[in-house]
Amino acid sequence: MDLTLVLGDITEQDSDAIVNAANSSLMGGGGVDGAIHRKGGPAILEECRALRASRYGSGLPTGQAVATTAGALAARWVIHTVGPVHSAGEDRSALLASCHTEALRVADSLGAARVAFPAISTGIFGWPVDDAARIAVRAVRSASTRVAEVRFVLFSPEAYAAFARAVG
Template sequence: MNLTLALGDITEQRVDAIVNAANSSLLGGGGVDGAIHRKGGPDILAECRALRAGHLGRGLPTGRAVATTAGRLPARWVIHTVGPVHSREEDRSALLASCYRESLRVADDVGARSVAFPAISTGVYGWPMADGARIAVETVRSAATSVAEVRFVLFDPPAYEAFAAAVARAH
């Protein structure tokens, strides 16, 4: 697998699948989730609503992933995953790792060969960036997947630097 880093907007990535750091409702929100829904258009929300009307009536559980159309985004699919809220009292790192592993499993299921990930849970969910980067890189590197390219798309230079450090340590 080719693992790369990019500084920029995940909604502009030309890949097979873009991973959305979603909330469990799948109905949009702020941050990456809001940007994906805004730029992708109503088709993404329509498929999310259909999932909620079906087997995900209670929402998407933390650590799980599901795919929808990418609508107007330059990708074929959006893979929605719900990251854990960071806690100082409880180790939720296995749930964060599951987001990356499950997203790659869903990518394999739909036939995606290239996947762009945001830094899941490191925004409003409060996960420390360096630790989030470490978990992301270690999990993706060790995942059994047919995905040929994983691109971590980081919104700002500090996030990019944290992921670059995690990649360097993983070598």
């Protein structure tokens, strides 16, 4: 699998799927989640509502992933995953790794060959970006997947630098 880094806006990525750092409600929010819902349009929210009405009545659990249409985005699908909130007193790194491996599992089920990830949990969820980058890169590299390209799309130069260090 090719692993690439891009400094930019994940909503502008021309890939088979983009990963949304969603909140458990799947109803949109701030950061990456809000940007994806705004640019993708109402089709994404409509499918998220249907998921909440069926399989995820209590919301999408942390570390799991589910796909919807990408609406007006260049990608074909959005893979929603809920990252953990960082805790200094509890090791939640397995949940953060699971966000990546579960998103790739969903990508495989869709037949997606190119997947773009944001820096999951590094915004309002407070995960230190260097640690999140290390966990994300390790999880993606160790995943059993048919995805040919994983692209980490980083919004800030600081996040890009952290992921560049993690990639090595």
